[in-house]
Each structure stands twice: as C-alpha cells, then as structure tokens.
Amino acid sequence: MVSKRIQKALEGNSAIRAMFVEGKQMAEKYGVQNVYDFSLGNPATPAPAALNDAIRELLDEADAKGDAGSLELHGYMENSGYKDVRTAIAENLNQRFGTEFDDHNIIMTVGAAGGLNIIFKTILDPGDEVIVFAPFFGEYRQYAANFDAALVTVNPDLETFQPDLADFEANITEKTKALIVNTPNNPTGVIYKPETMRQIAAILEKKQAEYGHDIYLVSDEPYRELVYDGNQEDFLTKYYKNTLVGYSFSKSLSLPGERIGYVAVPNEAADAEDLIRGIEISNRTLGFVNAPSLMQKAVARCLEEKTDVAFYDENRSMLYEGLTKLGFTCIKPEGAFYLWMKSPVEDENEFVNEGKKFHLLLVKGGAFGCPGYVRLAYCVSHETIKNAMPAFAKLAEVYGLG
Amino acid sequence: MVSKRIQKALEGNSAIRAMFVEGKQMAEKYGVQNVYDFSLGNPATPAPAALNDAIRELLDEADAKGDAGSLELHGYMENSGYKDVRTAIAENLNQRFGTEFDDHNIIMTVGAAGGLNIIFKTILDPGDEVIVFAPFFGEYRQYAANFDAALVTVNPDLETFQPDLADFEANITEKTKALIVNTPNNPTGVIYKPETMRQIAAILEKKQAEYGHDIYLVSDEPYRELVYDGNQEDFLTKYYKNTLVGYSFSKSLSLPGERIGYVAVPNEAADAEDLIRGIEISNRTLGFVNAPSLMQKAVARCLEEKTDVAFYDENRSMLYEGLTKLGFTCIKPEGAFYLWMKSPVEDENEFVNEGKKFHLLLVKGGAFGCPGYVRLAYCVSHETIKNAMPAFAKLAEVYGLG
Numbered sequence: 138m139v140s141k142r143i144q145k146a147l148e149g150n151s152a153i154r155a156m157f158v159e160g161k162q163m164a165e166k167y168g169v170q171n172v173y174d175f176s177l178g179n180p181a182t183p184a185p186a187a188l189n190d191a192i193r194e195l196l197d198e199a200d201a202k203g204d205a206g207s208l209e210l211h212g213y214m215e216n217s218g219y220k221d222v223r224t225a226i227a228e229n230l231n232q233r234f235g236t237e238f239d240d241h242n243i244i245m246t247v248g249a250a251g252g253l254n255i256i257f258k259t260i261l262d263p264g265d266e267v268i269v270f271a272p273f274f275g276e277y278r279q280y281a282a283n284f285d286a287a288l289v290t291v292n293p294d295l296e297t298f299q300p301d302l303a304d305f306e307a308n309i310t311e312k313t314k315a316l317i318v319n320t321p322n323n324p325t326g327v328i329y330k331p332e333t334m335r336q337i338a339a340i341l342e343k344k345q346a347e348y349g350h351d352i353y354l355v356s357d358e359p360y361r362e363l364v365y366d367g368n369q370e371d372f373l374t375k376y377y378k379n380t381l382v383g384y385s386f387s388k389s390l391s392l393p394g395e396r397i398g399y400v401a402v403p404n405e406a407a408d409a410e411d412l413i414r415g416i417e418i419s420n421r422t423l424g425f426v427n428a429p430s431l432m433q434k435a436v437a438r439c440l441e442e443k444t445d446v447a448f449y450d451e452n453r454s455m456l457y458e459g460l461t462k463l464g465f466t467c468i469k470p471e472g473a474f475y476l477w478m479k480s481p482v483e484d485e486n487e488f489v490n491e492g493k494k495f496h497l498l499l500v501k502g503g504a505f506g507c508p509g510y511v512r513l514a515y516c517v518s519h520e521t522i523k524n525a526m527p528a529f530a531k532l533a534e535v536y537g538l539g
Numbered sequence: 540m541v542s543k544r545i546q547k548a549l550e551g552n553s554a555i556r557a558m559f560v561e562g563k564q565m566a567e568k569y570g571v572q573n574v575y576d577f578s579l580g581n582p583a584t585p586a587p588a589a590l591n592d593a594i595r596e597l598l599d600e601a602d603a604k605g606d607a608g609s610l611e612l613h614g615y616m617e618n619s620g621y622k623d624v625r626t627a628i629a630e631n632l633n634q635r636f637g638t639e640f641d642d643h644n645i646i647m648t649v650g651a652a653g654g655l656n657i658i659f660k661t662i663l664d665p666g667d668e669v670i671v672f673a674p675f676f677g678e679y680r681q682y683a684a685n686f687d688a689a690l691v692t693v694n695p696d697l698e699t700f701q702p703d704l705a706d707f708e709a710n711i712t713e714k715t716k717a718l719i720v721n722t723p724n725n726p727t728g729v730i731y732k733p734e735t736m737r738q739i740a741a742i743l744e745k746k747q748a749e750y751g752h753d754i755y756l757v758s759d760e761p762y763r764e765l766v767y768d769g770n771q772e773d774f775l776t777k778y779y780k781n782t783l784v785g786y787s788f789s790k791s792l793s794l795p796g797e798r799i800g801y802v803a804v805p806n807e808a809a810d811a812e813d814l815i816r817g818i819e820i821s822n823r824t825l826g827f828v829n830a831p832s833l834m835q836k837a838v839a840r841c842l843e844e845k846t847d848v849a850f851y852d853e854n855r856s857m858l859y860e861g862l863t864k865l866g867f868t869c870i871k872p873e874g875a876f877y878l879w880m881k882s883p884v885e886d887e888n889e890f891v892n893e894g895k896k897f898h899l900l901l902v903k904g905g906a907f908g909c910p911g912y913v914r915l916a917y918c919v920s921h922e923t924i925k926n927a928m929p930a931f932a933k934l935a936e937v938y939g940l941g
Binding site: 138139140141142143144146147154157158177179180181182183184186188189192193196199200203204206207208210211212213214215247248250251252253254255258259260261262276279280283284350351391392393394395396397407408411412414415418419421422423424425426427428429430431432 | 540541542543544545546548549559560579581582583584585586588590591594595598601602605606608609610612613614615616617618649650652653654655656657660661662663664678681682685686752753793794795796797798799809810813814816817820821823824825826827828829830831832833834
C-alpha cells in the first residue's frame with residue numbers, strides 16, 4: 138500500500154533511468170561493444186588521479202593521528218560541512234569569479250540534487266510556482282513536487298534553444314517564488330550568454346518590484362566547467378542578487394556516485410542569513426544530515442583539478458558533425474556533454490524505438506518537457522561514437538535523410 | 540523570504556544540534572578537557588582499522604584497472620546501490636538473523652535518516668498518522684512533517700520506559716499508516732524484549748484487520764549491535780510481516796559523517812515489490828540519487844567488523860553507577876550509548892542550565908517528547924566521564940541529592 142504519489146510515480150518513473158537499466162540489459166544480450174548507449178550523463182573520463190591520491194593522503198594523515206584522526210575524518214561535523222572545506226571552496230570561488238564568500242556562505246551538500254532540494258525546502262511554500270525554461274532536466278518536476286510547488290514551463294526559441302524571454306516575463310505571477318537556470322544546459326548543451334543573463338535579471342528585478350516579494354534565481358551548475366569554443370565559465374550571482382547556486386563535483390571531478398556538491402548563498406541575497414540557516418536546517422531535516430565527510434575533505438584538495446574538457450570536445454565534434462552530415466538536425470552544443478537533436482518524425486517515441494533496433498539508446502525529448510526532440514549524452518568513449526555512426530546511418534536511411 | 544515551515548524551524552531548531560555548537564564554543568573558551576559534553580551521539584571509538592584499509596584496497600584495485608576502475612568506483616549505479624554490495628548485505632543478514640533476502644530486498648541509503656525519509660515518502664499520504672513511543676528521537680517529527688503526516692505519541696511506562704501498550708492500542712486510528720520502533724532506544728537506552736515485540740505485532744495485526752489496510756512497522760536500527768548484559772542483537776522482521784528496516788553503519792562502524800546505511804524490505808511485506816521500487820524512486824526523487832559509492836563498497840567489506848562494545852559498556856557502568864551513587868534517578872541502559880535521567884526539578888530546562896554552570900552539557904527531555912528528564916550521550920572518552928564526576932557531584936549538591 139504505497140502512497141498516492143508513489144503509485145503515480147510507479148506508472149511513470151524516469152525515462153532516463155529506465156533507459157539506463159534497458160541499456161545494461163541490452164549490453165548483456167548483445168555485448169557492450171555492440172550497444173551505443175547515449176542515455177545517461179555518467180562521465181566517461183575518470184576522476185583525476187589527484188582525487189584517489191587525496192583520499193589516500195587523508196587516510197594516512199588520519200591514521201597517523203590515531204583515534205582522533207578517524208573520528209575527525211568519518212565523524213559528524215556541522216550540518217553545513219567542515220569549516221576548512223567550506224573556506225577552501227569560498228576562497229577558490231572568490232579567486233575565480235570575484236565573489237566575496239567566506240565559509241558561512243557555503244553549505245556542503247549531497248550532490249546538486251540534494252542541494253536543489255534543500256534550497257527548495259527552504260524557500261517554497263505549498264502552491265508556490267517555480268519557473269523552468271524548457272527543455273529542462275526532468276527531475277525538477279519531482280523536486281518542486283516534493284514541496285507542493287507547481288512547475289511552470291517557459292517555451293524555448295526553437296532555432297537557438299535559448300529561453301523565450303517574452304514568454305518568461307508573461308509567465309511570472311504573484312505566486313512565482315523561483316526560476317531555475319541551468320547553463321551550460323542539460324539537455325540542449327546551449328549556454329546562456331551574459332547578455333541573456335542580464336535580460337533575465339532585469340525581468341526578475343522588475344517583477345520583484347511589481348509583486349513586492351523576492352524571486353530567487355536557482356542556478357543548477359553541474360556543468361559549469363564544461364564549456365567549449367572559447368566560452369567562459371560563468372557564475373551567476375553577479376547578474377542578480379537573489380541567486381542561489383547549487384553545484385556538484387559529479388562532472389568536474391567525474392564522481393557522480395559519490396554525491397558531493399555545495400550550495401552557495403551570497404550575502405547580497407535577501408534574508409541571506411535566514412536562507413543560510415534554513416538551508417542548513419533543511420539539509421538535516423530532509424535526511425541528508427551532512428555531505429559525506431571523507432569526500433568533502435577530498436574535493437577540497439582537488440579544487441584546482443580539471444576534468445578532461447578536450448575529451449568531451451572531441452566527442453562533441455565527432456557526434457555533431459557525423460549526425461549533421463547524415464542529415465539530422467542538431468543544435469550545436471556549446472557546453473555540458475549533451476546533444477539535442479530534432480526527431481525526424483513528430484512523435485519522438487517512435488524515433489527512439491526505431492533507434493533501439495540499431496542498438497542506439499537515445500532519450501525522448503518529452504522527458505525534458507519538449508517533445509519532438511531527443512537527447513544524446515556524449516559522455517561515452519570515442520569508440521562508442523565512432524562505432525555508432527554506421528547505426529546512425531541506417532537510422533537516417535529509415536527516415537530518408539541525407 | 541524563507542518558507543513558513545522554515546521560519547518556524549528557525550525559531551525552534553534542534554536542541555541537540557544547538558548544544559553541539561554551544562559545546563564547541565564552550566570548549567574553545569574553557570579548554571576541551573574542562574567541558575563535559577554529553578550532548579551528541581557522535582561515536583567515541585574510532586572506525587575499525589579495516590575500514591580505512593578497505594578504502595585503500597578499493598582505490599588500489601580501481602587504479603590497477605585504469606579508467607574503468609575509477610568510473611566504476613566513483614560513478615553512477617542503480618539508484619538502489621551496487622548489486623554486489625546489496626548481495627553481501629543480504630547474505631550477511633540471512634546468516635545472522637535467518638532472513639531470506641537477496642540483493643533486491645536491500646536499498647543502499649544516505650544513512651538511516653535518508654532511509655527513513657525515503658520509506659516515509661513511499662508510504663505516507665498527507666494526513667496519515669505515524670505513531671512513536673515517547674521518548675523518541677526528535678527528528679522523527681521533521682521526517683513525518685516532510686510528508687505532511689502527523690506524529691502521534693504514545694506514553695511510556697515511567698518505571699521501565701517500555702511503551703505503554705494499552706496507550707499504543709488506544710492511539711491507533713483509521714489514519715495510522717506506520718509505527719516507528721527504535722530498539723535499542725535513543726534516548727532511553729532500553730531494549731524492547733521479544734515478548735514486547737510480539738505484543739506490539741499482535742496489536743498491529745489486530746488493527747490491520749479491523750481497519751482493513753496495512754500498517755507498517757518502521758524499525759530505525761542504528762544501535763542494533765550496541766547491546767549489553769547478554770542481550771541479543773535482534774532483527775524485527777521476524778515478529779511482523781509489514782516491517783521495513785532502516786539501518787545505519789554510523790554507530791556500528793563509527794562513521795556517522797559518511798552517511799551510509801540501507802533499507803531492507805522483506806518479501807512477506809504487503810506489496811513488497813511496489814515498496815521496493817517506490818523506495819528506489821524516492822531515493823532518486825528526494826535528491827539522494829544513491830548512497831555514496833566508495834563508502835558502499837567499503838562497508839560491504841567490513842560487515843564482519845564490530846564496534847568496541849566493551850568500551851561503551853565501561854562508560855555505561857561508570858556513568859550509571861556514578862550518577863545513582865550521587866542520588867540521581869537513572870534508567871539503567873541495556874543498549875545504545877544513552878543514559879536517561881530524571882531531572883531533580885520538574886522543569887528540566889532549569890536543570891540543563893544549572894548543568895552548564897558546571898560545564899556539563901545534557902539534552903532536555905522535551906526534545907524527545909518527554910519533559911522532566913535529560914539525556915546523556917556516553918559515547919565519550921572514559922576520561923570525560925571520570926573528570927565529569929566532581930561536576931555532577933556539585934550539581935547533585937545544588938538539588939540536595941545524595
């Protein structure tokens with residue numbers, strides 16, 4: 138006798154996660170080298186060697202200190218995380234982005250998913266509205282629903298997949314409490330340029346004044362460092378005061394299974410101190426308690442490490458050029474590791490199913506609130522892309538492309 | 540502009556956590572050796588050496604495998620956790636408790652706090668009632684409130700601090716969806732004996748039949764292995780079919796900061812398969828995604844390890860005997876690492892404040908739904924207990940005890 142919400146979820150569930158399981162089954166059946174799984178955003182580049190080395194150092198240092206070392210490394214700390222870890226992150230951000238954080242602006246979280254949920258728990262009342270720009274990471278639906286808030290979707294410009302700002306402005310209401318921004322974007326790979334961010338900020342400022350209450354910009358930043366073609370890493374607090382940042386090390390350090398990230402709350406946000414304390418309380422009461430302790434210390438020693446952007450960039454070029462050459466219509470990715478492709482038929486479910494016949498695993502755009510398209514996660518080996526091309530060619534043939 | 544719930548939480552917040560911060564401040568001011576902090580359940584015995592060794596082995600094995608090793612160790616897996624880890628835990632439980640689990644009955648979680656929340660998300664609808672036996676871990680209030688359920692408290696027998704079973708039966712209503720059982724108990728240290736568990740099960744069976752719907756027993760088991768005086772480790776699924784277990788390695792392996800535990804769902808529970816899938820979905824959608832990956836693998840290699848029960852047992856004797864000799868009224872702990880003491884004055888806040896004057900940090904019983912008492916966490920060094928005794932003697936003198 139499960140709850141009504143879960144009954145409904147059991148019928149739907151995550152298209153991405155279902156594909157993940159299906160991919161594993163297909164790999165067992167046909168051999169992993171014969172299945173081209175573009176379904177999941179699981180990094181393909183290993184964690185930098187510095188990560189495992191940092192963990193080893195931490196263990197050695199703890200063992201050298203005896204009992205106290207173990208208790209410190211694996212024990213409870215403040216719900217917001219170790220102070221030295223938060224200080225290191227604050228200083229790193231200040232240096233890179235000109236922010237003015239100290240340890241108290243940073244709350245260590247169980248990944249960005251944990252971070253977004255504790256932000257939402259802190260700011261959302263039942264009936265509040267959260268705006269997202271379609272297409273969007275489908276889990277935002279669940280995160281808003283966790284706090285009985287409604288997700289309001291804003292249409293994209295179908296040429297550029299930048300948000301339609303007129304539609305954005307028209308969708309802000311008295312009940313709007315937050316906007317989620319995810320740039321570089323999952324699933325489209327586009328980046329919102331500084332000018333776009335300034336326009337978004339101006340609209341938010343205007344509507345805050347109009348309605349007389351705060352509207353928070355929640356920046357979901359797991360792909361912050363994954364930018365190509367000379368695009369710059371950006372940090373959104375500089376555009377708009379009421380910006381709350383949810384970051385994850387999953388992609389930048391290739392450790393998505395470890396669930397480690399942070400929330401940053403700038404001093405200039407309205408009620409910043411209440412927000413910080415509220416987010417810390419939410420971290421505890423929602424059941425996270427604190428971010429995993431050893432991994433907090435480990436990432437703090439790897440803040441200068443970078444993921445292999447060139448690796449993904451090569452995949453991006455191979456895939457984008459290969460697919461457009463075959464006649465598919467693709468949005469050129471500028472960041473993250475996703476490619477957004479138009480389905481050659483209106484119902485992209487049909488296209489996804491056709492792809493499976495050639496062992497190509499794509500995710501339907503409907504999962505991201507944008508039917509008629511599919512997402513390809515190109516965080517795969519170079520070989521997967523190379524070997525998948527003949528399969529894509531056959532798929533293109535089905536639809537008379539090229 | 541934080542949410543209404545958080546506004547309220549900012550006023551209240553956790554008495555235990557507030558004490559944790561106050562304790563650190565007092566330690567800075569007076570020196571850590573001059574503050575006797577009995578406020579937090581942070582283990583005092585280090586993690587077994589096998590834990591850090593297991594982590595080192597896992598890192599070495601991963602490095603030897605190259606990129607694939609890192610991606611496997613730190614990457615995504617099923618939301619329920621690594622299959623090999625779940626199999627190891629299932630087999631360990633089967634061997635120790637005669638259960639019949641396989642990997643699919645086990646969902647790896649972000650500690651027991653994460654586990655209880657994903658259980659609650661899976662079974663609770665708004666307006667449902669969750670019964671707890673007072674005194675109880677105060678966070679249960681938040682966990683039920685996260686899903687808009689009401690907490691219904693059942694009185695204890697004030698001699699034994701076993702639940703008053705007549706009061707329990709009287710409090711079950713049409714809306715009762717779950718009972719939380721926490722044995723060995725936080726904050727009292729008492730254990731519910733097999734006969735008590737059989738009586739609880741009989742009442743639940745009767746009420747299930749009467750109301751025609753399932754009532755789940757949610758067993759919160761972080762202290763399962765911490766039992767004294769020849770008491771046996773127990774596993775509650777054998778008493779009642781609809782038992783869902785939330786376990787944490789925080790205490791048994793002394794790694795509370797790492798946030799690692801599991802939920803076990805027995806096949807005989809009603810709608811077991813829906814529950815398992817629902818809990819897996821909830822793990823994802825509530826923002827946990829999965830339990831920390833490296834730590835999953837590490838605990839799976841330490842299932843035969845035991846915490847130093849003799850260490851806590853020595854503390855238990857020293858504290859219980861010392862305090863009763865001074866004239867305090869204490870419940871003799873049978874498990875966990877908490878001692879439950881009657882306040883010599885009706886308002887235990889006054890007593891707690893008086894204790895602080897002697898640098899003794901105790902937690903008020905009101906935080907556990909049972910005013911007039913205080914909790915002492917004796918997961919501290921032997922020295923802390925020894926050195927605290929003169930301070931307790933002065934405190935006893937204030938109230939004319941002894």
